[in-house]
Amino acid sequence: MLRLSQILPIVAVLGLAQPAQAWWDAGHMQIAYVAYKHLDAPVKDKVDALLRLNPDYTKWSAGAPDDRTAKLWAFVHAATWADDIKNADYHYTRDSVDSATAGQNIGYADHNQHAYWHFKDTNFSPDGTPLPTPDPVDIVTQLKLMIAALPASSGASDDVRSYDLVWMLHLVGDAHQPLHASTRYTRQIPNGDSGGNLEMVIPATGETIALHAYWDAMFGGYDSPFGAVFDADDKGGISHLTVNDTSAQIVDPQSWIDESAQLAQQYGFAAPVSTGDNAVLLTREYETNVRNIARSQAALAAARLAKLINDALK
Template sequence: MRRLAIAFVVALVSPAAPALAWWDEGHMQIAYVAYKKLTPAARDRADALLKLNPDYANWIAGAPQGQEQLYAFVHAATWPDDIKMKPDYYDDQVTDSTAKQLVPYGHLKHAYWHYKDALFSADDTPLPRPDSVDAVSQLKLMIAKLPANSDASETLRSYSLSWMIHLVGDLHQPLHAIARYSAALPDKGGDRGGNEEQVVAANGETLALHAYWDGIFGGYSTVFGAVFDADQRGGLSSVTADAAKAQIIDPATWAQESFDLAKTTAYAAPVRTDKQPAELTREYETNARETARKQAALAAARLANLLEVLLR
């Protein structure tokens, strides 16, 4: 609970802080459901690659005997967020010459890899040029490197997989695919995917709209806790993804879907276009939870399908 409380404080007092889609619980539940869907051959290949991640020993520490690989895969889903807090990892900018480079286990945080901000104006506010490096551009590079017949080293494949497990989840969080501009928020970045709008949830908490969506599945959790929650009655394991949509493994399509959902659901009334807090209604929160569950289930199915193709 301490880390969850810290996350809420960061969301409230530090607008420049990088976004954390779904927080730990959401990312780990998506990874868990995806891992269960993989064939033994794809699992074995994923397991072998993740063993090359420098944090692997920490991931499996305390794992029940025989479940080390599962725990590693589920824990890997939070690794791109975890490195943001490592003292030997450094902030960098989307305009840097290294922004698009895949450097196996280098020490850059690449915070801008976590989202694809399609720009949107609520009132014809002029839009700047979008960034050319984002979650979609980088995920496409990683997809190209992961197959055994690519020119990538095993370490680069491991690095790509460690990011991919996370980024698939990111791209299914609607507010990781949009930046809304308005007369009240006209500057570069706009509302930064809901980070600049405040809402009041049913529990009385005032927080950024983006943080509200990130926290729908909960905050900090152990792997055991995430697996337990996913397997509970009504948990993510019981949500059936649309079979036809699950076959779509194009990151650009995922981002477009999330962009559309952001406009229709995440920004739905009573959310405002300025920084004044909006009190969320029961209807809004119900729709948000249902949308998040469907998106997370779809992310899990697509992650599994994508890895089946890439890890043959």
């Protein structure tokens, strides 16, 4: 079993014990911002040209004081689009993983929400509860398609490449959220906990919240690009974390999920989290571990996202 100090791929960390702000909109935007800072200048221009094909580009860049900032804000805000399309005003279809179109990659003609693209359940049971067969389409299958299609040499249309880039900005972050990578089956929850969505916890703030949502909320709630930039660059923000270069070079989505699943099983479902659905009070040790893991994983996601885009669009 790995110790937390061994799995955090971070050195020269400033203020790990301080409260983190992060994977809802704020977290995805912060990851995108840090990745953007590490894109090569010519790559930033190619990225912006692709993002302009998304119908939300004007909204993403609204209010920016100049063109350079508009490009940055558009990139940062684009990281939330894969969640935004779940809103009713987008009129995207809530489809299922067993639909005929589940694994397609056709660009903006696809008006399905594809909620199952956001995770891969590495199923496990601490008590021998039977496990189901994994889904055939998930975050790994789709990221592999998108990564392959992004280079201009892939032969994919710019429409598809734009669509894939916007999804990648979001999914790379999701792949590094441990509870997007593992579902636990117990005697009390024999059909699985849906990545921690069926366990309830009570953090130090006193509210009762689903375990999954507790992890998702580590960087705070909804945010603007300006706010995400400020928070990431603030003292203790993820911009100040230095990622181990060897870890940053890993660009295989399955490896990311394997890492996240190990974190989920070792720390996400650790005591005092119950094996049932009863709400439990979290300990200081548990909450400290979650904050540290969240920050480390976000910084790692940003480094890997930057590498993927630089390699594809150089």
